[in-house]
Amino acid sequence: MHKIPVGVLGASGYAGRELCALVQRHPRFELAFATANGRRGETAELPGGGSVTFVAPDDVPLSSAALVFSALPHGTSAEWVQRARDAGARAVDLSADLRIGNTEADVVYGLTEARRDEVRGAELVANPGCYPTSILMGLLPLLEEGHIAHGATISVSAASGVTGAGMSARLDLLFGEVTENFRAYGTGNTHRHLNEMRAFVAEEGVDADLIFTPHLLPTARGILATMTVPLTTPMDDPLALWQRRFHNERFIEIVKTPPETRHVAHRNVVRITVQPLAHLRQPTLLVLSAIDNLMKGAAGQAMQNANLMLGLDEAMGLPA
Ligand SMILES: NC(=O)c1ccc[n+]([C@@H]2O[C@H](COP(=O)([O-])OP(=O)(O)OC[C@H]3O[C@@H](n4cnc5c(N)ncnc54)[C@H](OP(=O)(O)O)[C@@H]3O)[C@@H](O)[C@H]2O)c1
Numbered sequence: 372m373h374k375i376p377v378g379v380l381g382a383s384g385y386a387g388r389e390l391c392a393l394v395q396r397h398p399r400f401e402l403a404f405a406t407a408n409g410r411r412g413e414t415a416e417l418p419g420g421g422s423v424t425f426v427a428p429d430d431v432p433l434s435s436a437a438l439v440f441s442a443l444p445h446g447t448s449a450e451w452v453q454r455a456r457d458a459g460a461r462a463v464d465l466s467a468d469l470r471i472g473n474t475e476a477d478v479v480y481g482l483t484e485a486r487r488d489e490v491r492g493a494e495l496v497a498n499p500g501c502y503p504t505s506i507l508m509g510l511l512p513l514l515e516e517g518h519i520a521h522g523a524t525i526s527v528s529a530a531s532g533v534t535g536a537g538m539s540a541r542l543d544l545l546f547g548e549v550t551e552n553f554r555a556y557g558t559g560n561t562h563r564h565l566n567e568m569r570a571f572v573a574e575e576g577v578d579a580d581l582i583f584t585p586h587l588l589p590t591a592r593g594i595l596a597t598m599t600v601p602l603t604t605p606m607d608d609p610l611a612l613w614q615r616r617f618h619n620e621r622f623i624e625i626v627k628t629p630p631e632t633r634h635v636a637h638r639n640v641v642r643i644t645v646q647p648l649a650h651l652r653q654p655t656l657l658v659l660s661a662i663d664n665l666m667k668g669a670a671g672q673a674m675q676n677a678n679l680m681l682g683l684d685e686a687m688g689l690p691a
Pocket residue numbers: 380381382383384385386387406407408409410411428441442443444445447448465466467499500501534535536537538539664665668669
């Protein structure tokens with residue numbers, strides 16, 4: 372069968388390598404090129420087997436790809452996405468550059484289960500951040516159905532494995548600084564992911580504040596987000612709302628017990644549970660959401676979006 376050529380920019384990074392591995396296992400895609408900057412010319416093994424040799428971005432014929440994934444850093448990515456678009460390729464940008472809340476440009480926000488109709492057939496999609504994927508997917512039924520108290524403050528404490536910070540040499544990410552330790556970072560409600568989360572909440576017509584405090588887990592991958600949400604009225608059986616909303620979704624798992632990062636590792640899923648909170652004057656829900664930051668939080672969701680953009684089955688080439 373004819374295969375569709377797909378390119379990966381930033382292939383030597385964590386998200387880019389996952390993308391290369393997904394492309395190589397995809398029944399309808401073939402890898403047209405994989406770029407690196409400092410590591411151009413190197414050959415690397417891919418997660419799950421196989422290998423790839425990185426080329427410099429300037430040496431790549433962007434027009435040889437029908438679709439380009441950009442897993443480049445913020446600030447660098449948008450320019451390369453534009454070059455890919457100018458060369459006639461569709462593009463999925465994994466960086467924050469083109470996400471809602473970060474740009475005036477009208478780019479589809481690829482939170483797939485929430486924006487599927489816009490993603491289908493789109494030429495350009497901005498893939499959501501890893502934290503926003505776990506948080507917004509957990510909140511989605513409440514946002515859509517207007518259960519959140521007017522003017523409420525949604526409080527989010529979330530923790531990520533160290534691959535969330537990218538493959539950069541930093542003192543605070545040394546093994547000795549991370550292992551057997553747990554700490555908050557980006558405190559003060561200033562993390563860059565807040566822009567897209569606030570913009571999404573506003574798009575859903577919800578008037579609420581967000582407090583978001585990220586933490587660093589002493590693991591390689593995984594995110595667990597813990598959210599408290601003040602409600603307009605108490606909900607007796609909140610789980611039923613999530614079960615109804617995500618009834619037909621292959622990549623959303625609604626569970627009765629708190630989700631764990633090991634249950635979602637290397638999988639393209641969001642695992643969610645909800646529960647009313649006792650002993651509070653205002654009715655309040657606890658929402659817990661777990662993802663693999665490199666799969667559903669990055670490469671997996673990007674592949675889901677690429678499938679939809681090219682008219683393929685959304686789950687093609689993705690692990691269950
Ligand atoms: N990590 C996650 O969990 C995650 C989740 C969601 C979204 N994202 C987003 O996805 C993108 C990639 O993240 P990552 O964690 O995979 O980053 P990373 O590990 O730091 O990889 C960055 C990639 O970009 C290349 N690169 C860096 N500067 C470049 C330049 N000036 N020109 C061309 N190529 C350049 C690097 O090449 P060399 O290494 O060869 O220099 C590498 O291939 C980021 O925008 C990030 O925010 C990441």
